[in-house]
Every structure is written in C-alpha cells, then in structure tokens.
Amino acid sequence: MKNIKICLVSDTVFDINGVSRFIQDFSKQALKFEKDFVVLTSTKKVPEEEFENIININPIFRMKMPFYKSLDLVFPNFFKIKEEIKRLNPDLLHISTPGTVGLSALICAKLLKIPVVGIYHTDFPAYLYKNTKKSFVKKGTIKFLKFFYSPYKALFCRSEEYFKTLKEQLNFEDEELYLLKAGIDIKSFDSSFKDNSIWEKYKVDKSRFKVLYVGRVSLEKNVHKLLAFWQKAELKNSQLILVGDKELKEQISDPTITYLGKRRGEELSKIYASSDCFIFPSTTDTLGQVVMEALSSGLPAIVTNKGGPKTFVTEKFGYILDINSFDEVKKALEELSKKDEKYYQKSKKAYEYMRDKSISHSFLDFWQKNEEILSRLKA
Template identity: 25%
Template sequence: MTRITIVTDAWHPQVNGVVRSIDRNNTELRKMGVDVTMVTPQAFRTVPCPTYPEIRLSLTTPRRFAAEIAKGQPSYVHIATEGPLGLFARGWCRRQGLPFTTSYHTRFPEYVSARLPIPSSWLYAIVRRFHNSGAGCMVATESLARELTERGFVRLMRWSRGIDADLYRPRDKDFLDLPRPIFMNVGRVSVEKNIEAFLDLDLPGTKVVVGDGPQLDALRRRYPDTVFTGAKFGEDLARHYAAADVFVFPSRTDTFGNVILEALASGVPVAAYPVMGPIDIVGSHPVGVLDEDLRTAALGALEMSPEACRKLALTYSWQAAALQFLTNIRIANGERVANAPKIAQPSAAE
C-alpha cells in the first residue's frame, strides 16, 4: 500500500486555503486507496505566532518529532509548509535518506515583510534553500512557477486545485436582504489580504465581508457601512457566496485563491487586480474583470455571465488535483510513471 505522511504547520482549527486544500486532497487520495497520515501542530505543544495569534507554532524536539512521523511508516513524505514542523521534517528525511516533496502555498516573504521590517530578498534566500533541498516543489499555477524559477527555485511541479461544485452552486439571491448590487469578499480578514483596497472603493449597493481574522474589529470600526458577517462555513458560506453579485478579490499576495473558484462555481463573477492567481484562473475568460483600477473591475464584472462563471469552475476537479499530487510524488521519488497524466487547468489564452 502507498503510505504518504503529510507534514504541515497549518491545520485545523485554522480556516484558510492551505488547510482546505490539504484536507480535500487527502479525501481524494484515500478514495484512491492511499494511506495518508498527518503530522500537525495538534500533536505538540504550541505557542501563538507573533502578530498572528490564530496560527500556532509547534514546540518540540527532533526526537519527539521523529517518534511522531515514524508512526505513519511513510513510503513518501510531503512537507506542506516552511514552519517549525516543516523544518523538523526536512531534517528527519535527510537523516533517513528519504526523498521528500514540498509545496509553495504562501508568499511567505511578502507575508512577513508586510508585518516586520525584514527585506523580502533575505526571506526568499531562506525559503529557496528549504524548497530546493527537496526532490520537487509543487506550485498551483504557471505564473507562480515562472516567478519562482526567476528567483532560483528548481524542480518545480504543477499541483492545481479543485472545487466542490455540489456545495458551491448558484442559489437564491434573496438570501441576503441588502441593497444591490452586493459586492462581496470572503477570506481571512488580515493585512496581507489588502481588504482596505476593496472597502475604500466608491461602489453602489452594499459591501459584504465574510470571514474572521486579526483585522476584523479594526475594520468594523473604520468601515461602519460595510456588512461584516464573521466566519461562515458549509451551507451557510455557500449561500452567502451565491447571494453576491460580484466577488471582489483585492489580494496581491495569494498564490492561487481558492475563494475565486468558490465564487465562480456559485455563478458569481470576479473583480481583481491582474496578478498571480486571478490571472491564472480568470485570465481572459468572460467570468470577471482584472484591472489595476479595482472599482472599474468591480463595476465591469456586473456584466459577466453567471453561466460562464459556473462553466469555468466545473473544469477544476479535486480528483484530478489529487491524482496530479500523487503522480508528482512518485516522479520525485524516482519512479517511472507510465502514461503520467498531464493535468493542467485552462490557460488565460484559452
């Protein structure tokens, strides 16, 4: 049996794209008969991350970590994050002589530089060394692969994302009884998401922010006309998505943007900056508007077809993404994979 141990510093109860992606990927891998075990902060004593207390940093020792990862008797190891557990996993694999893969989920240097006066070039040197020491580094988009290649990253492999199209689907717009049009953002309410760029826009109707995070209380005080719902989950979250008229994605630092797919699957067009993530998903498809003037993008997206949004979202599959992940791991470990599937999402030009 194929046994994969995934090591991640980001895990429940955190609510973010990294956790959701790994969780759903694991579900599909298990359907394929893969034995997946996890090493997460839940197994260790933790302390809150400075400036971001919702993230817990694990406190452990090489010996304690080795005992935990050995429980899964892994034939393959995948390291999802560059945090304390990721570093312990890297050291353990090197001592065992076991190849490992990594994934680049977050633009960590930009994330840290937004909070602390540390040059991003220093941070990229650290992150590059971490990922280049593995047998392969998985990235979600072609534009991220190009950027990291220019920064000296090697052995990059594509691992896309999927969408739960049964949960996220067009629904009754009357779920939210608010002046229209409704412009919505969903995600972490934190500085790197650049939410103020959305909230500062002069737009008709109502702005709605769905999510929780360290900036929530401050933004509620600063923008009293915006509807802040707090975090939503499952059916409740899906109903909120579907009730919007435009999904506004102001982030300039995300590497993909799972929330973009969730909005599109709900039949809601997207307004965003022409940056990594939106370029890869929306591109030139008639499902949204990408513009450095976010107000222009938001108003223009009102003219997009909900049917086209849904159609594009349905081209993304978690089953395909999980198979891509598994194939990457086998290739990185030197296996010959017959008829290796080339699972790629549509390019912006298609």
C-alpha cells in the first residue's frame, strides 16, 4: 500500500485538556515518524508552541461552551475548511469531536467523497446528564450522536469499556470499532521530575501527604463529591491539590485544599512527580489521560468503578471504588497516607506499568489500524 494521508479535525486542539494534549502529541509523533498527518481546527486560541502540521482556520464567531466554560463554541468558516480539506485531499478524514468544526468537516467529507473515521473521546450523553440531570437531554444527545456518527466507516475508542455503549447507542458493528492503544509522553511525566521545593512556591507544607487531582474542577468530574468527602474525612497531615480550570461555584476556603489553577509543561510534570497519590472521581471519561500521567510519575491512583480508568488501574498500583461511598474513599486515602511498604510497592508498580505505554507505541498502532481500515474500504 502507498503511504496514506490522514487529516484529523477537532474542535479542541489548543485547550488545556487531555484531548488537546493527545492531538498535539500525535502531531509531534507524525513528524518524528515522517507520516502524512495533518490536524485541522478553528479557534481564536493561541498555542504555546508552533506545530507545522496543525492548521488553524480563524473562526467567524466564538462564545463560551455551555457547561464547559474553558472551551469555545465557534462558528467556523465552512468554505475555508472545505477548501483546505480539498487541498489536502486525505485518504481518510478523522473527526475527533462532534462540535461545529467536526460537523463542518463531516459535511465537507460527504461533498468531497472522502471516507470518514473518528475517535470517541468523551461520553457526551453521560457528561450532559451529569450537568443537567435531565433524561431528555441525554436521550436527545444520543439521537444527535447517532446521526453524527452514522456516516463513519470506523470509530476508535480509548478503552474497550465503551465498545458496548457504541454498539448499543450508535449502532456500530464489532468490525467497525477499533481500540486506540493507550499512550502518553512518558518522558514528560516521570518520577525524575520530583522536586519537593516546588511546594514552597504554592505555600504547601512539603511534609504533608499530597493528594493530587488534575482536570476540570467541575460537576461532571464529580469534584464536588471529592471536596465534600475530603472535608468530612478530616485526614491528618494531608493536603488536597487541585490543578485545572475551576468551574464549580463552590468557594474553596479549607486550608487543607490548595487550588493551583491551570498548570502545564515542566511545572505540571513536577507537580505530578512531587505529589504522593492521585485521585480521579470522574465516571464519564473514556480513558482518563491524567490518570496515566500520574501513574507514569510514580503515583498510586484512586479511580471510580465507572468509565475508562477502571480498565487499566489495578490493585497492584491503585484502587477502584464507588465514588458515592465515603467509607471506600476515606479508607483508600488513609491506607495510602501511611506511606508504608504497601504504598511504595504501589508507587513502583505504577511507574513500571507505564514504561511501555509511550505515545510512540500508541501512534504507530493507530497508523497501522488506519492502513487496515483503508484496505478494508478498498476491498
């Protein structure tokens, strides 16, 4: 087979979230392995670094995304997107988000007769239900997604946990579903970044047991439950560290809770490696990239029994629990805070588990599967 060309379209590329980091990492891997891979987006946001294979088409209009204030909802320039896709002439058009940019690309694909595949990053029906508590919103979202994904020739998902959901809700067949092999930039998230002096900057006592959460400080991530449990547990000599966009209305005034806001780059790497354990209360993530970043930094992880993270976290290096159970959450935190031999074994196993989960392995596996998809479509 000749070298294939892939154009990936996403509504989120330059934001601070797992999907954006994943797409940026894949862009770098494409350049590293000299693959014909281009990312197309439309945003007013400016990247921290330049990517020669990411094309940004200036949107006509933007506003804050409802229920997700850190993201923009844009009105893209459809004709420029169509012109760019026509110029690129990819063998496959990957659409990774069902937003306005993704919808524009989907229409372009139909007009230009380009086969469409995609990546299912977020459980949007569960996400919106979590924010609205309205069953009709969840049902309406499923109907829209069924329409949106109906032209897709294949769909990647970041954990097999969601294969059943994609078959039941979106009518995909087994042969149309592909596992997107998990992987992160393990060189950027490593225990070697540990630097306890970083806590002086944030006025955190470095002798305290530091429980880290990274992600949106928001309702659908169940951070409100985490905060309530934390204050009720009154754990001795422990500090909860929150990193990410704050969308909860609750004021954080507890001295045992530190909110650091957005952090990235080497600073984020140091925060991970200098913490003691990681907690991720979300039940709507299809993978949970931040959990992998924590494990790669040598942190035992506490995750929920719903969603993607439970598919790879084991008792060897973490806990899988019911986020609605205060007793389970408290017990896990108390056991880890002892920092005994059991804790250090979990830390060691977490680090070892991630050594073969590099973003390079993930990208090359992704590329091979896309070659298989294209061969199937041409057969």
